[in-house]
Amino acid sequence: MADEFLLTYDGTCPICEAPTTFVSNDRWLRGGLTCKSCTNGSVPRERALAYVLNRIRPDWRNLSIHESSPVDRGISWKMRNQCTRYTGSHYFPDKPFGTTVEGYRNESLEDQTFPDNSFDIVVTLDVFEHVFQPGQMIKEIYRTLKPGGLYLSTFPIRKHQVTSHRPRVRKESDGRLTHLDTIEIHGNPVSGDGALVTFDYGYDIHNMLAYWVPFEVEISRFNMRRLGILGEYTEVISCEKH
Known part of the structure; x- marks a missing residue:
């Protein structure tokens, strides 16, 4: 059939750190290009974050995350x-x-219960676009990081959007939601209802991150076939607290 698609090639995965085969039956490589050697598989944005983590904090196994x-x-x-x-x-x-x-700490990223200076590294994979108060979330992450700490995140950065954040939905004072754009839902590991996308983020989000708190910000973009990092929205945002 004309819409059938298969991509398969060999490389080395930065997560399982072994020679592997990357396979996708979906043209949307961000969610479809899996590593056949990783436990439960992995997708490009996860491999991108692993690559940056290993490069910036190779001793991460000995740190608090x-x-x-x-x-x-x-x-x-x-x-x-x-x-x-x-x-x-x-x-x-x-x-x-x-x-x-259910085996996890229960936390709201916008109002965390962790003490100040608790962690060496904070990681969010595709979480940023689901919070209602991103500035407050970043302040809380900054507060809970130790001096010299690192925040690593992935989230869609819209290639057609210049301004840093555009709301898709607004939470009213009584808790009601007012939708300002078409409803977009992403997967949620603890809820079958999924996770509502609250903001679209654009090219200058690095400036907003540094505006909310005094992070040093770097955005890495990839087209790394040998590591299985292909497709859209594979950026990794690195924020360091000094």
């Missing part, structure tokens, strides 16, 4: 199993924050 909304695959699985000071958190709004729910 907080990851928000991890999935059970790829670099999330690897950090949880190889870093002895790893804390994974999810958002369960109907449960007490700071408690353990």
Whole structure:
């Protein structure tokens, strides 16, 4: 059929750190190009973040890491199993924050219960675009990072959008949601209802990150076939606290 698609080639995965075969049956490579050697597979944005993590903090296994909304695959699985000071958190709004729910710490990124200077590294893979107060989230991440700490994140940066953040939905004072654009839902590892996209982010988001808090910000973009980092929205945003 004309719409059939298959991409397969050999390379080396920065997560499982082994020769592997990358395979996709979907033209949307960001979610479809999987590593056949990774536990539960991995996709390009996860391999991109692993590559940057290994480059900037090669000793990450010995550091304290907080990851928000991890999935059970790829670099999330690897950090949880190889870093002895790893804390994974999810958002369960109907449960007490700071408690353990379904094996994870229950945290709102916009109002965290962690003490100041708790972590060497904070990681969010495709979480940023789902919060209602991104500036408040960044302030909380900055607060919980130790001096010299690193925040790594992935989220879609719209190639056609220049201004840093455009709201898709507004939360009113009574909790009602007013949609300002078409509704977009992404996957949610702890809810079958998915996660609502609250903002679209554009090219100058690095300036907003440094405006909200005094982070040093770097954005890495990739077309690295040998590492299986292909497709759209594979940027990794690195923020260092000095």
